[in-house]
Amino acid sequence: MKNITVIGTGYVGIVTAAVFADLGNRVIGLDINEEKIENLKRGIMPIYEPGLEEIVCRNMRAGRLSFTTSYAEALKECEFCFIGVGTPSGVDGEADLQYVEAVAISIAKHMTHPLIIINKSTVPVGTGDWVAEIVKKHQPSPIPFSVVSCPEFLREGSAIADCLNPHRTVLGSLDREAAEKVAQLHLPLRAPIMITDLRTAEMIKYASNAFLATKISFINEIANICEALGADVKEVAVGMGYDKRIGPQFLEAGLGYGGSCFPKDVKALAYMAAEKGRHPQLLEAVMAINNDRRPMVVNRLKEMLGGDLRGKVVGLLGLAFKPNTDDMRDAPSIDIARMLDENGAIVRAYDPVAMDAAAAILPEVKMMPDPYTMADGADALVVVTDWNEFKNLDFERIRDLMRTHVILDGRNIYDPAALSELGFRYRGLGRGYNGARVEE
Ligand code: UDX
Ligand code: UDX
Numbered sequence: 001m002k003n004i005t006v007i008g009t010g011y012v013g014i015v016t017a018a019v020f021a022d023l024g025n026r027v028i029g030l031d032i033n034e035e036k037i038e039n040l041k042r043g044i045m046p047i048y049e050p051g052l053e054e055i056v057c058r059n060m061r062a063g064r065l066s067f068t069t070s071y072a073e074a075l076k077e078c079e080f081c082f083i084g085v086g087t088p089s090g091v092d093g094e095a096d097l098q099y100v101e102a103v104a105i106s107i108a109k110h111m112t113h114p115l116i117i118i119n120k121s122t123v124p125v126g127t128g129d130w131v132a133e134i135v136k137k138h139q140p141s142p143i144p145f146s147v148v149s150c151p152e153f154l155r156e157g158s159a160i161a162d163c164l165n166p167h168r169t170v171l172g173s174l175d176r177e178a179a180e181k182v183a184q185l186h187l188p189l190r191a192p193i194m195i196t197d198l199r200t201a202e203m204i205k206y207a208s209n210a211f212l213a214t215k216i217s218f219i220n221e222i223a224n225i226c227e228a229l230g231a232d233v234k235e236v237a238v239g240m241g242y243d244k245r246i247g248p249q250f251l252e253a254g255l256g257y258g259g260s261c262f263p264k265d266v267k268a269l270a271y272m273a274a275e276k277g278r279h280p281q282l283l284e285a286v287m288a289i290n291n292d293r294r295p296m297v298v299n300r301l302k303e304m305l306g307g308d309l310r311g312k313v314v315g316l317l318g319l320a321f322k323p324n325t326d327d328m329r330d331a332p333s334i335d336i337a338r339m340l341d342e343n344g345a346i347v348r349a350y351d352p353v354a355m356d357a358a359a360a361i362l363p364e365v366k367m368m369p370d371p372y373t374m375a376d377g378a379d380a381l382v383v384v385t386d387w388n389e390f391k392n393l394d395f396e397r398i399r400d401l402m403r404t405h406v407i408l409d410g411r412n413i414y415d416p417a418a419l420s421e422l423g424f425r426y427r428g429l430g431r432g433y434n435g436a437r438v439e440e
Contacts (some may be wrong), residue, residue, distance in 0.1 A: 001025055002025045002185060003025070004027045004078065004079070004081075004082065004124060004185075005027070005028045005030060005075060005081045006029050006082045006084055007083050007085060008086070008121075008349070009033075009036055010047075010085070011049070012120050012154070013031070013120075013165050014047070014056070016152070022055055022058075022100075022164075025348070027056050029067045029068075030067070030074040031069065033069075037067045040056070041066075045055070047326065047327070048325060048353045049324075052160060052168050055160060060145070073108050078115065079115070080116050080182065081120075082118045083103050083104075083121055083131075084105055084120045085099040085100060085121055088264060089267055092271060093268060093271040094124070100123060100127065105134060106140045108135040108136075108138035109140065109342075111143055115143075115145045116181060117135065118147075119131065119147065119148070120150055120152045122151065122206070122261065122264075122268075129147075132142060132145075135195040146173060146175040148172065148198075149173065149201035150169065150171050150186075151201060154314045159323030167191060169186045169192070170194050171183055171195045171236070172196050172197055172200055172202065173197070173198055174197060176195070206265055206268065209262055210265065211285060213262045213290070214283075216257050216290070217256070220254070220256070221288070223253035229432060230428070232364050234428070234430070237251040253383045253430045254386075254411040255336075255429070256289070256290040258322070258330065258331050259330055259331075263290075266287055270284060292334040296429075297332075297337040299341075302343065304427060305379060305404070309343040309344055309345040310344030311344065311345075312346070313345070313346045313380075314340050314348070314380050315334065316333055316347065316349040316365070316381075317351075317379045317385070318333065318351050319351035319354045319355065319358040319385065320333075320351055320358075321385070322385060322386075324387075326351075327357070331384075332384060332410070333358070333359075337365050338362070338364070346366075347364060348366045349367055351385065351387070371393055371398070375397075377402070377403050378401075378402050379403050380404065380407070381407050383409045390413060391413055392400075396422060399424065405423055407426045408427055409429070410429060416428060416431055
C-alpha cells in the first residue's frame with residue numbers, strides 16, 4: 001500500500017484516483033473546485049462515466065479514497081503525486097499550461113518531504129523539465145523530488161476499463177530509480193511497462209493520439225472517394241480491418257473526431273513542430289479533413305431538403321462528442337446545430353445524457369425527451385452520436401410521425417436498404433453504392 005495524491009478530479013484525475021485506490025493504495029484526490037470536492041465526498045460524480053460512481057464509492061467506504069481542497073493535507077503523507085489537471089488549447093493551438101504551472105507552484109510550497117511528481121496530463125514535450133524548474137524555484141527550502149511522465153491513454157466512456165486494462169504503461173524520467181518505483185505501482189495492471197526519458201514519454205502520447213486521429217481522417221478521405229466512385233466505406237473499412245497490420249479500430253468514417261483530446265493534441269503537435277521550423281504536412285491535412293466534416297453534413301442536409309433549410313425542423317440524434325459520455329467539449333453537434341440555426345432551420349435534439357451540459361452551450365436548440373417526440377413533425381433526423389440506443393429505434397413509428405422522411409446518418413449506423421424500404425430518403429457518409437441506390 002502506497003500513499004498517493006492525485007491533483008485534479010477531472011476525467012483523468014478522478015479515474016486515476018479511483019483505480020489506484022482500488023488496487024489497494026491510500027489515495028487522496030485534490031481539486032481547487034470546492035463544489036466538486038463537496039459533491040465527491042457525498043458520492044456525486046463530476047462527470048458521467050460508466051462504472052465510476054461504483055468504484056469511487058466502494059473505495060471511499062473502504063477508507064482508501066478521500067478528497068480535499070487542501071494541498072497541506074493532500075501532500076502530508078504522500079509519496080507519489082499525480083498531476084491530472086486540464087491542458088486546453090491556447091489561442092494558436094499551443095497547449096495552455098497555466099493549470100500545470102499553478103499545480104507545480106502549489107506542490108513546491110506545500111511539500112514537506114521528498115516526492116515523486118508524476119504527470120498524467122498531455123503536456124508539450126519538455127514540460128516535465130519545466131515543471132522541475134518551477135518546483136525548484138518555488139520551494140521555500142530545497143527538498144529532493146523527481147518528475148516522471150506517465151501519459152494517460154484512457155478513452156471517455158470506457159475510462160475505468162481502459163485504466164484497469166491498459167495496452168501499455170509508458171514512463172519517462174531522467175531519474176531511473178523514480179521511474180522504477182512508479183513502475184512498481186503499475187505492476188498489478190499487468191501491462192507491458194516501458195521506461196524511457198521524459199521527453200520521449202511526452203512525445204509518445206502526442207504521437208499516439210495524432211496517429212489515431214490520422215486513421216480517422218484517412219478513412220474520412222476514403223469515404224469521400226467512395227462516394228465519388230460508388231463504393232461503401234463501411235464495407236471498405238471492414239475489409240481493410242481484417243489485415244492485422246491495419247486493424248479494424250478507428251476506421252469509422254463519419255463526422256470526424258471531437259472531444260477534449262484529439263483536436264487539441266493534433267493542433268498542439270503541429271504547433272510544436274512549426275515552432276521548431278518543421279512543416280507538419282500530414283497533421284495539417286488530418287486537421288483540414290476533420291474540419292470539413294461538419295459543414296459537409298449541413299450542406300448535404302440542405303441538398304436532401306431541396307436546397308433550403310429555412311423553416312425545416314431538424315432533429316439531432318445525439319449531442320455528446322461520442323457515446324457513453326456527457327462531454328460536450330469540441331462536440332461536432334455544436335457546430336452542426338449552430339450552422340443549421342444560421343441557415344434558418346428549427347433545431348431539436350435528443351441525447352441520453354448530454355442534454356443538460358448541451359443546453360448551456362446551445363440555447364438555440366430545443367431539447368426533446370425522447371427520439372419519438374423529436375421525430376413528431378420533423379423534416380429530417382441527423383445521427384450525430386452513435387449511441388447504442390439509436391441503433392434499434394422503431395422506424396415505422398418514426399416514419400409515421402415525421403413530416404418529411406429524411407435521415408442523414410452522420411455515423412453510418414443504419415442499414416441503407418432497410419431504411420429506404422421503409423420509405424425514408426437515407427444517406428450516410430461515404431456510402432456511395434448504397435447511398436446512390438437508396439437515393440434513386
Ligand atoms: C485531462 C488531461 O489533463 C489533459 O491533459 C488531457 O489531454 C485530457 O484529459 P481532464 O481530466 O479532462 O484533462 O480535465 P478537466 O476535466 O478539465 O479536469 C481538470 C480538473 O483539475 C478540474 O476539476 C479542475 O478544477 C482541477 N484543477 C485545475 C485543479 O485542481 N487545480 C488547478 O490548478 C487547475
Ligand atoms: C482519445 C484516445 O482514444 C485516448 O487514448 C486518449 O488518451 C484521449 O483521447 P477519447 O477522446 O475519449 O479518447 O475518445 P475516442 O474514443 O478516441 O474518440 C475520439 C473521437 O474520434 C470521437 O469524437 C469519436 O466519435 C471519433 N472517432 C473515433 C471516429 O470518428 N471514428 C473512429 O473510428 C473512432
